[in-house]
Amino acid sequence: MNDVALLDSEQAEGGVQDLIRDLVLGPRIALLPLYDLERTDLAAFRGLLVGLHADQRYLSSRRAQLEGFLAQGGTIVVCGHVGHSFLAELNPFAPIPNYRVEDLEVNREAAHPVWEGVEMEHLSRRRGVAGFYGRGSNLPPPGARAINSLGPGRHPVDFECRPAVGGRLLVHAGADLWGYHGSGSTADRIMPQLLDWITAPMEAW
Amino acid sequence: MLALLEGGTYFHKEAIEGERLTGRFDRTIYAPELDAAALAGCDALIVADRIHPAVLRRKRPLLLSYLAAGGTLIVLGENRAQDWAPGVAWEFRPTNFWWWLEKGADPGHRIVAPGHDIFHHVGMGELVWHYHGLLTPPPGATSLVEITPEGDPHGRGGSILYDHRNVGGGPGRMIVTTLDPFYHHGSFFMPAASRFLGKLLDWTDEAFRASR
Numbered sequence: 001m002n003d004v005a006l007l008d009s010e011q012a013e014g015g016v017q018d019l020i021r022d023l024v025l026g027p028r029i030a031l032l033p034l035y036d037l038e039r040t041d042l043a044a045f046r047g048l049l050v051g052l053h054a055d056q057r058y059l060s061s062r063r064a065q066l067e068g069f070l071a072q073g074g075t076i077v078v079c080g081h082v083g084h085s086f087l088a089e090l091n092p093f094a095p096i097p098n099y100r101v102e103d104l105e106v107n108r109e110a111a112h113p114v115w116e117g118v119e120m121e122h123l124s125r126r127r128g129v130a131g132f133y134g135r136g137s138n139l140p141p142p143g144a145r146a147i148n149s150l151g152p153g154r155h156p157v158d159f160e161c162r163p164a165v166g167g168r169l170l171v172h173a174g175a176d177l178w179g180y181h182g183s184g185s186t187a188d189r190i191m192p193q194l195l196d197w198i199t200a201p202m203e204a205w
Numbered sequence: 206m207l208a209l210l211e212g213g214t215y216f217h218k219e220a221i222e223g224e225r226l227t228g229r230f231d232r233t234i235y236a237p238e239l240d241a242a243a244l245a246g247c248d249a250l251i252v253a254d255r256i257h258p259a260v261l262r263r264k265r266p267l268l269l270s271y272l273a274a275g276g277t278l279i280v281l282g283e284n285r286a287q288d289w290a291p292g293v294a295w296e297f298r299p300t301n302f303w304w305w306l307e308k309g310a311d312p313g314h315r316i317v318a319p320g321h322d323i324f325h326h327v328g329m330g331e332l333v334w335h336y337h338g339l340l341t342p343p344p345g346a347t348s349l350v351e352i353t354p355e356g357d358p359h360g361r362g363g364s365i366l367y368d369h370r371n372v373g374g375g376p377g378r379m380i381v382t383t384l385d386p387f388y389h390h391g392s393f394f395m396p397a398a399s400r401f402l403g404k405l406l407d408w409t410d411e412a413f414r415a416s417r
Contacts, residue, residue: 010258011283012297012337034257035237052392055257057213057235076229081392083215095393127303133394 005045006178009027009034009053015179016051019191022181028195037062042069048199051176052080057085066196070167075198078169079176082138089144089163093173095136096155103151104130112147112160113197114170114177114190122185123148133157134174162205170194207413208232208247210239212256216391220253220402223391229406231414236260244271248415254281254385258288263288272377277413281386282337291372292343294380298358300335313356314365316347321368323380326408331401332366338383339363345371350382 008016008031020026024185032040034055042048048069050059059066062088070076070087081093096103106123108115123133134150134157144161145152157173180187207305209230211217221233234243236256244250250271252261260283261268268289272278277360280286284295304312314333316324332350339357352364366382386405389398411416 010285011255013283033259035259052216053214053238053255053257055213055260056215056218058237081215081219083218084213092415093219099393128306129302131394 002045003028003195004047004049005030005040005042006049007032007034007037007051007054009055010096011053014051014053014176015181018169018175019178020182025181025191025195034058037065042074043072044136045074045196047075048076049079049178050076050080051178052174053111054080056082056084056086060084063087067163067165070163070169071165073167073202075170075195075202077172077177077194077198078138079172079174081136081173082171085161086163086168087169089141089161089169090171091139091141093136093138094155096150096153099131099135101130101153103153104133104135105151106133106157107148107149107151108153109146111155111202112145112158114194115147115158115192117186119186119190120148122183122187126183133173134172136173138171138173140171168202206231206246206248207251207409208234208244208249209251209253210234210236210256211253211288212253212260213241214235214391216255216388216393217253219391219393220387225390226403226406227397229384229410236264239264239267241267241270244276247271247276249279249409250275251279251409252281252284252286253387254415255283255388258285261285262289272372272379273375275376277378277380279380279409280382281387286381290381291375292346292369292379294341294343295338295383296341296363297338298357300337302335303341304335311356313353313362315351315353316349316369317351321347321349322412323349323366323368323408325406325411326404327401328404331397333405334384334389334395334397334401336365336383339365339384340367340381340383342367343369345369 350366386402389395
């Protein structure tokens with residue numbers, strides 16, 4: 001059985017194809033065509049991965065199904081910016097106004113199993129270029145834990161929260177976390193650790 | 206009358222509703238809800254980049270009817286247009302986000318039809334950023350912007366923007382590009398892509414919104 005379902009939007013960019021072909025991680029992931037969500041029983045999965053290319057208007061129409069999945073203890077991981085708030089805890093994205101390079105440095109705010117052993121420098125820059133990791137915040141709801149932030153303004157770029165309906169929600173306000181798979185840096189740790197975290201029993205909050 | 210087809214993503218929403226671009230579309234259509242009524246009266250339909258290709262394949266009969274009736278489709282990148290749009294031949298190229306790190310680097314972009322009216326607005330400053338693939342314009346199409354063989358990782362070169370009038374001998378027209386400016390503009394990443402989108406819309410204002 002697959003541990004997680006990844007909603008697929010048929011985009012070349014985002015790392016989905018590399019992840020699915022991976023001999024170790026690929027078999028843990030079911031690739032679920034986005035618009036098949038309404039015909040899918042999510043009870044078969046522990047986690048649901050939603051990438052930046054997702055049609056969030058469609059996800060808004062599936063809110064009851066997503067909340068049902070959370071209520072049974074499921075984990076939803078959302079990457080990208082929030083445009084359409086398809087869950088109660090998802091607030092619209094706010095870019096850092098007129099950001100400069102120093103505003104894009106990634107800071108660790110709290111230890112989290114998904115980012116354990118990942119060096120912030122490997123998130124802040126790719127080939128010396130900043131900005132790939134994030135450029136603003138999906139504003140965390142009250143009670144959320146900020147995990148990583150950006151720049152001296154400490155704009156939260158990653159947070160975890162416990163939705164009111166149940167389950168767990170992990171939100172990354174940037175490109176898909178699975179895009180770091182195969183990066184050749186400590187960022188390679190993100191995907192195996194994300195899958196392990198999703199499938200481990202939920203920790204006390 | 207200019208309409209935009211959008212796919213419900215955050216970056217489409219930001220491009221449509223954000224402060225930076227306002228009032229550039231007479232009508233916006235959510236792709237899964239596209240129907241013949243939505244296309245009525247449209248002189249041109251921009252197909253925003255990175256719409257879920259399954260939706261575009263499903264809407265292919267409507268888009269073909271629109272072309273056959275004399276409509277203009279402006280198809281942006283990363284939509285797998287080769288799977289649903291007539292005449293489109295597209296080849297993947299790996300994205301080079303890094304060309305500008307080398308001083309004086311030439312990523313190979315060339316304007317090859319400078320007399321085209323799109324270049325009243327769009328210039329090299331808007332065109333030279335990364336691209337995701339190369340097109341082979343079909344017979345009858347006019348290539349507007351090409352990548353030289355030296356700028357192409359595969360050494361062959363090709364088009365990244367063309368204008369195809371009288372598609373299939375009919376009255377329809379297609380402008381096709383592999384550039385994906387909605388994604389980058391809506392993601393607040395890549396200022397040159399935002400400039401390209403703004404200038405592209407200056408051209409569509411002129412070409413398709415005669416009342417303005």
